Amino acid sequence: xxxxxxxxxKVGGNVINNEVLLTSVLKDFSELEGFKILVHGGGKKATxxxxxxxxxxxxxxGRRVTDKANLEIVTMVYAGLLNKNITAQLQxxxxxxxxxxxxxxxxxxxxxxxxxxxxxxxxxxxxxxNANNINVFLQNGMTPVFCAITHDKKGQLLNTNADTIAxxxxxxxSEKYSVSLIYTFEMNGVxxxxxxxxxxxxxxxxxxxxxxxxxxxxxxxxxxxMHNCFNALQKGVSKVIIGNPTVINNKNQPFxxxxx
Amino acid sequence: xxxxxxxxxKVGGNVINNEVLLTSVLKDFSELEGFKILVHGGGKKATxxxxxxxxxxxxxxGRRVTDKANLEIVTMVYAGLLNKNITAQLQxxxxxxxxxxxxxxxxxxxxxxxxxxxxxxxxxxxxxxNANNINVFLQNGMTPVFCAITHDKKGQLLNTNADTIAxxxxxxxSEKYSVSLIYTFEMNGVxxxxxxxxxxxxxxxxxxxxxxxxxxxxxxxxxxxMHNCFNALQKGVSKVIIGNPTVINNKNQPFxxxxx
Numbered sequence: 351x352x353x354x355x356x357x358x359x360k361v362g363g364n365v366i367n368n369e370v371l372l373t374s375v376l377k378d379f380s381e382l383e384g385f386k387i388l389v390h391g392g393g394k395k396a397t398x399x400x401x402x403x404x405x406x407x408x409x410x411x412g413r414r415v416t417d418k419a420n421l422e423i424v425t426m427v428y429a430g431l432l433n434k435n436i437t438a439q440l441q442x443x444x445x446x447x448x449x450x451x452x453x454x455x456x457x458x459x460x461x462x463x464x465x466x467x468x469x470x471x472x473x474x475x476x477x478x479x480n481a482n483n484i485n486v487f488l489q490n491g492m493t494p495v496f497c498a499i500t501h502d503k504k505g506q507l508l509n510t511n512a513d514t515i516a517x518x519x520x521x522x523x524s525e526k527y528s529v530s531l532i533y534t535f536e537m538n539g540v541x542x543x544x545x546x547x548x549x550x551x552x553x554x555x556x557x558x559x560x561x562x563x564x565x566x567x568x569x570x571x572x573x574x575x576m577h578n579c580f581n582a583l584q585k586g587v588s589k590v591i592i593g594n595p596t597v598i599n600n601k602n603q604p605f606x607x608x609x610x
Numbered sequence: 611x612x613x614x615x616x617x618x619x620k621v622g623g624n625v626i627n628n629e630v631l632l633t634s635v636l637k638d639f640s641e642l643e644g645f646k647i648l649v650h651g652g653g654k655k656a657t658x659x660x661x662x663x664x665x666x667x668x669x670x671x672g673r674r675v676t677d678k679a680n681l682e683i684v685t686m687v688y689a690g691l692l693n694k695n696i697t698a699q700l701q702x703x704x705x706x707x708x709x710x711x712x713x714x715x716x717x718x719x720x721x722x723x724x725x726x727x728x729x730x731x732x733x734x735x736x737x738x739x740n741a742n743n744i745n746v747f748l749q750n751g752m753t754p755v756f757c758a759i760t761h762d763k764k765g766q767l768l769n770t771n772a773d774t775i776a777x778x779x780x781x782x783x784s785e786k787y788s789v790s791l792i793y794t795f796e797m798n799g800v801x802x803x804x805x806x807x808x809x810x811x812x813x814x815x816x817x818x819x820x821x822x823x824x825x826x827x828x829x830x831x832x833x834x835x836m837h838n839c840f841n842a843l844q845k846g847v848s849k850v851i852i853g854n855p856t857v858i859n860n861k862n863q864p865f866x867x868x869x870x
Contacts, residue, residue, distance in 0.1 A: 442764055
């Protein structure tokens with residue numbers, strides 16, 4: 351018997367920050383048929399809250415350093431404000447969503463990032479995704495909505511990269527499902543020229559990826575995203591797509607498909 | 611066949627505010643055998659956060675008036691910070707907890723309180739508890755942990771009294787389970803004299819309740835709690851107890867048992 355299909359869709363901060371866009375994306379997501387999981391990033395609200403109480407978010411190499419005070423902020427904003435408002439909007443659309451952190455039903459077990467050159471504080475690197483518990487939700491008509499907070503099963507919550515969460519959940523679920531992992535972001539896909547929205551590279555495989563890296567076409571912030579994509583493909587995920595949020599409802603626009 | 615037992619335990623703000631007490635209560639809750647649900651109140655953290663960003667929580671008749679800014683605060687603190695930290699601590703104790711708001715899996719449907727004399731803002735009055743979805747968690751080895759946030763299925767989150775949430779969940783689950791509803795708070799039970807911790811009234815029924823009200827022994831903040839208790843008993847809940855948190859593990863101390 352062939353596996354059932356599961357769509358895992360990651361929406362980033364640019365969607366979260368734009369109320370009109372978010373409403374439209376959540377509508378498209380609600381209309382998507384079959385098994386599905388949403389993973390959402392953070393957006394600017396955590397930084398705004400931190401500023402308003404006089405905390406300065408610390409960034410090193412483009413990543414947030416999560417001290418205790420900033421962990422409280424992201425737990426409140428990601429797992430509380432954003433996750434519950436997204437869940438409520440999906441419920442309004444008739445999608446029986448359930449908002450989750452990695453601590454809930456022990457869905458995502460992580461450990462505090464080991465300090466090498468930089469101490470990232472309460473940043474989590476994922477150890478295990480509990481596919482059985484996530485499957486309980488899917489098989490009972492519930493649509494999981496994950497925020498980017500995990501835990502270590504020693505009582506500690508951890509701030510975790512949302513792209514990696516999406517990738518690891520996709521890998522974890524691929525034993526039971528034929529998984530399509532879809533990263534949505536502010537561009538139409540991986541671009542040959544960052545200034546030209548029409549220069550979408552429609553197909554990338556592991557050979558052309560190496561060339562694109564060598565030529566400097568894929569660089570900087572795209573590198574960890576691409577790493578998550580190829581890691582997912584290597585570990586059993588059927589299909590990985592990068593595009594703008596309209597890919598969710600298959601509107602006729604270009605996007606990037608990754609294959610091994 | 612007799613129904614299986616389900617314990618529903620509500621812990622209030624005084625427990626939440628005291629880290630040592632909370633750890634001890636969560637340990638006792640984790641060790642409680644059989645089906646169980648935790649409902650937690652808010653505590654002082656929401657007020658502290660509101661103060662630190664210059665918001666003043668508005669109170670009318672001892673109830674918080676929830677404007678849009680304060681709804682954001684309680685959503686962040688109750689559904690984010692408190693709910694996820696409690697869930698992570700229970701996971702540490704080996705209790706497979708799942709933190710939920712009423713929006714998650716549409717567990718608790720409410721409507722915005724209708725304005726009569728006072729506009730309580732985004733305060734929710736409960737319409738329906740989704741016992742089937744809550745039962746999915748219980749039957750799959752998960753222990754629900756509810757915060758005091760509900761939704762209206764029109765995309766709106768609502769701030770809802772935690773005592774009422776505990777009572778309504780207890781009523782909703784009593785068709786499937788023999789439910790014991792346990793309210794824990796800072797006193798040893800309902801006291802004959804508020805100054806004497808030893809003056810616990812061990813049994814109250816609906817007749818003696820009327821007398822205690824008439825004599826002014828039960829008054830003020832205890833009245834809505836007692837209303838929730840008797841409402842639960844009238845609607846099928848097997849047992850209602852009020853006591854300090856040590857009642858969870860049956861330590862040998864007095865508490866109040868309510869019967870019809």
